[in-house]
Amino acid sequence: MRTVVGAHCDAGDFVVIEREGLEELSTVLRADGYKLVGPRVRDGAIVYDEITGAGDLPAGWTDEQDGGTYRLHKRNDDAFFGYAVGPHSWKKFLFPPVVRLLEATRRGSDFEVKRSNDTAPKLAFVGVRACELHAIATQDKVFMGGAFVDPIYAARRRNTFLVAVNCGHPAGTCFCVSMNTGPQATGGFDLALTEIIESLRHYFVVEIGSPAGARVMDQVEHSVVTEAEREAARGVVARAAGMMGRAMDTDGIKELLYRNYEHPRWDDVAGRCLTCANCTMVCPTCFCSTVEDVTDLQGEHAERWRKWDSCFTMNFSHVVGGSARHSAKSRYRQWMTHKLATWIDQFGTSGCVGCGRCITWCPVGIDITEEVRAIRESENAGATQREDMSHARS
């Protein structure tokens, strides 16, 4: 009998839990004081929300995604994680869409001001995909990697336990392979599960990514992994890698876009873009925010709130006199060049993790991979033409 309960686990170990083990893992995490958040079906989509345990997961559901399209379907098995990412991302828990920053009270001509106590709940994220781990790491750099640290993000981040899932079901809009962010979770997690469904058995291979993960697994009934089980897990990821619905050639992409700030393609995409900001809201790395100041009716109590903002709004770039980015073209260009080019200069990585959400949730199906391809191919075509002409002359 391979099952060992209470055997000591270490970071770096691989163990196996059976289907029922997922509920046990949930129980252990809850007992540790964690509130669980994870995928569940709501309003016709798989969203991230509070869950009580494995029973709330979208078992037996899958999704179908394409540009501007998202549909749920029943699967013919009971897979807990047999779908890709939905409209939500984990950023809403770490970088809340609306949060109060300050409270101030008037005292005559003076006032008192204090920071709002943001409760940083102990959250366990269940079902974090590799692309999403990269997105979290990307936002870590934004909010904690510079000279200033956002205390709200940092406190929430510190209280987070990450249960990753190696992706077995990429969507039609996925391109994590191109972005080098998946489908295998390679780090930045406490535990990483690979869900394996065989005809007679449904189990998870668990990679332990941190001492905290090891302490949790110590309390969950598990067995030592066999080579066959590890091979099966590797197979899941390898198959997923072959199922990418999209691809993006990232070779020299920063330079490509820097060379093409003036390109007819921006006018083309602006003709389709509604500047609705959906792409920025669903993007797991987009971090822009605005602040709003409010007072009570007497003007005695004031508050300052931070809210998600989007570079697609006209007000976003407001300077004295008007918007610095007036046209839809300039706003789409800002978003895409930021994501794929200027981000690299700012933070040393791409701002895109290849999750495909911006493609799926764009109401007109604008496809970032297609936009890059169009610009790249126009350059290649130009180069070929120039070559042809030089041949013709010689």
Next chain:
Amino acid sequence: MVSLVENERALSPESDPMLPSRYQVRRVRRENADTFTMELAASDQSGSVLFAPGQFNMLYVFGVGEAPISICGKTRNGLEHTTRTVGTVTSSLGRLRRGDVVGVRGPYGSCWPLAEAAGRDVVLVAGGIGLAPLRSALQTIVAQRPLRHRVTLIYGVRTAEDMLYLQELERLRDRGLQLYVTVNRATGSWRGNVGVVTSLIPRVPFDPLNCVAMVCGPELMMRFSMEELIKRGVPEQRIFLSLERNMKCAVGFCGHCQFGPEFLCKDGPIFRCDRIRRWLNIAEL
């Protein structure tokens, strides 16, 4: 627990970069029809009076909001901010009186290259309210001026009535500042220059090969001034501009002040010309 990104600062409650300190308005001086200078002194120990010329503070008006305002000088008790009333926050700032309290976060941003300016001619080109971010640099440079180096200010304003710091500029001229003021509109009674600062750049005496140029004003004016300075022979590496964009946080979180790959709040607002010249030429960047 997963290890977080390094360089995490101590997260004591007082390290919240979004929490302002309280400063008291000590004095308000009107500069012209829509511009005033406020002297602010820290109400408690938490407020800093250290800054480098060119940096800015976020000033918070109770219940109204915050605006980035450059620090234009230092007094015995506090800091001076010259502000033009153009929006909700600056208008509210303009209604504050001696004894009122504002919130202050800062100082933030890059500063003028004073060390590089030492031992060279210095040319400051200012347009309108753009003189405010240059003011403390100007004071320092004139005070430290070795006799053999020229300090020149080319200052363009819409009309003579819009000029800032008139008496102070005259005092600095007595201490060796080469002062060139030019106005955009004038009636026959005006004896000075009429025209734009760019017309003066080719005329005024300074050594283009051994100078540092600092430019601050409306973006269009800075762009043309930069080109004139380059035409005159000043190397791009010695021309500095102070840019302006929308700003909500001043610490690199809110994303509003992006200018190509630069965040104005933390990489700027002052940039060396060669670093941003290509971005200046892109419309609606």
Next chain:
Amino acid sequence: MQDLETIVVHHPFWQNLHQRYSHFLGECAGTQHFAPQQQIFQTGCEADHFYLIERGRVALETPFIPGKGVMIIQTLEAGEALGWSWLFPPFVWHFGARAIQPTDLVVLDARFLRQKASEDHEFGYELAMRVGNVMLQRLQATRLQLLDYGQPR
């Protein structure tokens, strides 16, 4: 005391001009001094001279505008050229010019210059390019001035 020819050809306007034209320029030049407030030329008058500023400051101004008075369009200083209406028909000044500081001008006879330019196209080219360059710089400055540097109100 420098002779007139030297003064003329050393003005930045004629920088790098072939020396074979020096004598001609000396022949058609004179100098004139203007006291502050003294009118140099007036709107609507015949543009029969081309001026090069040697010293002082000159204001280009509009005719009197009711409610506004005389508006100064631009000021010019030593080293700059004053006026181009003398080169183009109908040879009439569009704006006026007035000295606002004690001002010394080199005054060139416009008829001689036009005559020479039509006979000697090489000289004509030199002249047209130099005047064109002055116009270009004034136009660019005027555009920026018109926009108030793009500064929002």
